């Protein structure tokens with residue numbers, strides 16, 4: 001099932017999401033994961049966090065392959081993208097010298113800004129079979145994970161840019177929050193009820 005994507009201005013995007021309970025029926029979890037992937041690919045996203053479909057739980061999916069392909073012309077060692085689901089993730093460490101990259105977000109259509117992030121992370125998470133992993137990620141894949149992880153903490157990339165830059169996009173954000181935004185996928189605005 002393809003969900004509409006919750007747009008900027010909805011309180012669910014500002015809330016800290018709750019852990020997915022260990023006793024959640026496997027079938028329910030698998031359905032949620034499948035819906036998350038379907039919704040992400042439909043919207044041509046490289047990552048999607050559950051709050052973005054209105055569910056305040058700690059789960060996100062990524063497929064960083066398109067981002068890594070876009071980035072191929074630099075001199076960095078070749079990086080391959082990954083497709084993966086992360087359940088109840090915990091950021092263990094973020095290290096290295098912060099680097100800038102222009103990010104966007106399916107919940108904030110039409111806005112792109114440079115965001116500083118550490119290049120190396122270690123994340124503890126459960127996979128789709130609830131097996132726990134602790135794994136290091138770097139570069140673009142780490143950035144996609146950091147962006148999605150932030151969603152679970154109620155943080156958006158627009159919260160991480162300077163006050164001056166934020167002032168410049170304030171009008172755009174206000175219009176999105178009022179429902180005046182379009183995307184080639186369905187958006188759900190604050191105050192809209194139901195699906």
Ligand SMILES: [Zn+2]
Nearest residue numbers: 104105106107
């Ligand atoms: Zn986002």
